[in-house]
Amino acid sequence: MLQIDNLQVAYGRTQVLFGASLEVPTDSLMVLLGRNGVGKSTLMKATMGLMKTFGGRVLFEGEDITGLTPSKRVKRGIAYVPQGREGFPQLSVRDNLKVVLEATEHKQQSAIDEALDLFPRLVPILGRDAGFLSGGQKQQLAIARALVTRPKLVLLDEPTEGIQPSIITEIEDAIAAMNKASGLSILLVEQHLEFALSIGDHYGVMEHGEIISSGATADVAESTVRDLIAV
Ligand SMILES: Nc1ncnc2c1ncn2[C@@H]1O[C@H](COP(=O)(O)OP(=O)(O)O)[C@@H](O)[C@H]1O
Numbered sequence: 001m002l003q004i005d006n007l008q009v010a011y012g013r014t015q016v017l018f019g020a021s022l023e024v025p026t027d028s029l030m031v032l033l034g035r036n037g038v039g040k041s042t043l044m045k046a047t048m049g050l051m052k053t054f055g056g057r058v059l060f061e062g063e064d065i066t067g068l069t070p071s072k073r074v075k076r077g078i079a080y081v082p083q084g085r086e087g088f089p090q091l092s093v094r095d096n097l098k099v100v101l102e103a104t105e106h107k108q109q110s111a112i113d114e115a116l117d118l119f120p121r122l123v124p125i126l127g128r129d130a131g132f133l134s135g136g137q138k139q140q141l142a143i144a145r146a147l148v149t150r151p152k153l154v155l156l157d158e159p160t161e162g163i164q165p166s167i168i169t170e171i172e173d174a175i176a177a178m179n180k181a182s183g184l185s186i187l188l189v190e191q192h193l194e195f196a197l198s199i200g201d202h203y204g205v206m207e208h209g210e211i212i213s214s215g216a217t218a219d220v221a222e223s224t225v226r227d228l229i230a231v
């Protein structure tokens with residue numbers, strides 16, 4: 001589905017990705033692991049076209065999308081939920097979803113209904129301004145907004161970061177359901193190793209701007225991955 005091939009990215013003169021390569025198989029839920037600062041968010045931004053690359057390629061469904069703008073990548077079927085999650089705080093939850101729908105080509109209202117099926121907690125607060133939501137509600141809205149585009153692949157950057165534990169479980173369940181029920185491919189950055197390996201069918205470990213290990217989670221022991229992350 002997604003093939004990241006030897007990507008090189010820098011912030012100014014500081015190189016951050018040193019030839020990162022990763023393949024996300026169709027229908028898979030791949031967890032991207034690695035300590036803070038190794039380049040996970042940068043890899044997602046570059047995949048989305050939000051960072052200029054000076055080497056390497058991104059292929060989506062076999063086609064080279066390296067030169068495409070972010071909005072063209074969204075049209076191809078990639079959605080991105082950045083770390084930190086911000087919708088439009090002055091718009092209601094409903095309007096946050098509508099704004100995304102209006103920007104799509106499909107314009108199917110059912111896309112909003114299906115997103116709300118996954119996040120039923122948003123239904124009673126559809127009229128509330130997004131700026132007044134809790135962290136967990138904001139995160140659910142951010143994922144729901146991504147789903148309204150009817151993506152084939154969703155990039156989720158630490159969706160459970162800073163969220164209260166009771167809501168984390170709900171978000172985890174929704175992510176698993178997105179993958180299983182809707183056949184969505186997902187690339188998920190997740191800090192909680194145990195949860196990551198239980199939800200993911202594939203994993204990648206990043207260290208200093210490179211993917212140092214990847215494969216099926218069924219084929220690897222948690223302790224092995226823990227050691228790889230800590231190198
Ligand atoms: N806007 C930026 N300008 C300069 N350096 C940055 C910027 N964003 C991230 N970095 C640096 O790039 C490296 C990778 O960051 P990031 O991709 O956010 O890592 P991760 O998501 O794995 O924590 C870090 O060393 C970070 O300090």
Ligand SMILES: [Mg+2]
Nearest residue numbers: 040041042083
């Ligand atoms: Mg990050």
